Amino acid sequence: MSINFAKIDTPALLLDLDKLEKNIDDIASFAKEAVVAVRPHIKTHKSIKIAQRQIEAGAVGLTVAKVGEAEIMVAGGIKDILIAYPLAAKPKLERVKKLMEQAKVIVAVDSVEQADLLEECFDPKNPLNVWIKVNSGLNRVGVDPNEQVVELAQHVKGLSGLRLDGIFTHAGHSYAASSTEEIETIANEEAAAVVTSAELCEAAGIPIPNRSVGSTPTFKIAGTVEGITEIRPGNAVFYDMVQVGLGVAKREQCALTVLSSVVSVKKNRIVIDAGSKTLALDQGAHGNASIAGHGFVKEHPEFVIARLSEEHGVIPVEGTVDVKLNDRLTIIPNHACVVANLFETYLVYRDGKVIDEWKVDARGRLQ
Structure with a gap:
């Protein structure tokens, strides 16, 4: 059954609830089999309702990139948050202190200098x-x-305002992989970087119970390595054309699409109302070259969205095509994370019928 596209204003962000639920369940099933915890990154969806579904499926907490995202998720009832970013500025640390009154908050640390700045802000009676x-x-x-x-662990261990109990990494360079074999190599290196580092810390008398890996392309490989305790996939909740190009997902698994309208038909091009402010210009942030154009047009797989300006998407054509003014085109984004951040709401549908509208709660939370 198809959606009644004529009643939806465009551009619109569509979310297939069946596919979303299958993707969440797939991550949860993998984690159960691999005996690892799940702490998904919400930078992909930025939605309280989706985060709550991930928690209901067994996630132990969430990962965020920014304090603003953490504030939104804590306000939505999430009680365990990893801010996977090396915070050092005092205004942000003061906000973290307030969040700690409502939830468990973990902050990334990657230098002695940063650790010392954190130590200045946090009380040994309630360590970070x-x-x-x-x-x-x-x-x-x-x-x-x-x-x-x-060396860093030994330094942090000597600071009374901090409590160290984890090591984590993100193999984002897997997005630039040119083969499944290369993804596998990166995944094993990702896991080894965490596990070996943790083992060396424990040999030095510093316990590291939490050993966490991320990256949608690698989590099903790195997550099976002995010693890893947690996975943090983000994009896997939706998938997109970068993941399809990497061979990580199929187009049928992509839960997020953009509905656009044809606004102009010329002899050598079609123009749609989805430009860079809708589809973004990201064709693979870390160098992925497996995708063509700025999204996959489901109704016309032969189309390539070759050029974007702010409000226009240009599709070159040759000869006569069966497309007219006001026709609707459904596009799988290249990079779902940045596209979701451009919209205020998801139109959630099941069996071809829009059943709800969900807010993209943490969109624009850059601080």
């Missing part, structure tokens, strides 16, 4: 939980694995 962020190859934030982790 911290996890060391390890660089497993993305070369963004994170301390190098093994010896440098131990």
Whole structure:
């Protein structure tokens, strides 16, 4: 059964509830089989309602990137939050202190300097939980694995305002992989960076009970490595064309689509009302080259959205095509995370019928 597209104004963000639930259940089933906890990253969906469904499916807590996201999720009733970002600015740390009155909050740490700034802000009577962020190859934030982790752990252990009980990493460079074999290699390196670092810390007398890995392309591999205790997939709640290009998911699993309208038909091009402010310009943040254009057009797989301006998407065509003004085109985004952040609400549907409208609660929470 198809949605009655004519009644929906465009561009609109559509969420297939059946696919969403299957994706959440798939993550939960994998975690149960692998005997690991799930702490999904909400930067993909930014929705309290989706986060609550993840918790109901067994997630032990959530991962966020920003304090603003954490504030929204705590207000929505979530009681265990990892802020997977190396916070150091005092205004943000003061907000974290307030959050700690309502929930367990964990903050990433990746340097001695940052740890010392955290120590200045937090009381030994109510210490801040911290996890060391390890660089497993993305070369963004994170301390190098093994010896440098131990050095940082020893320093943190001596600070009375901090409580260290975890090590984590994110293999975001897996998004640039050119084969499933390369993804597998990255996943095993990701797990090794965490497990070996944790083992070295424990050999030095510092217990590390939480050993966490992320990345949608790698979690089903890294999550099976002995010693890993937790996975943090984000994009896997929706999937998108980057994941399809990587071979991680099929188009049929993609729960998120953008509904657009044809606003102009010319002899060599079709123009839709979905531009960069709708579809974003992201074709793979870490170098993925497996996708063409700016999203997959479900009704016309042969179409390539070749060019975006702010409010226009341009599809080059040759000859006569069966498309007219006001026709609707449904697009699977290249990168679901950035597209969701551009909308205020999801139109949630099941069996071809829109049944609800959910707020993208944490959209724009950049601080």
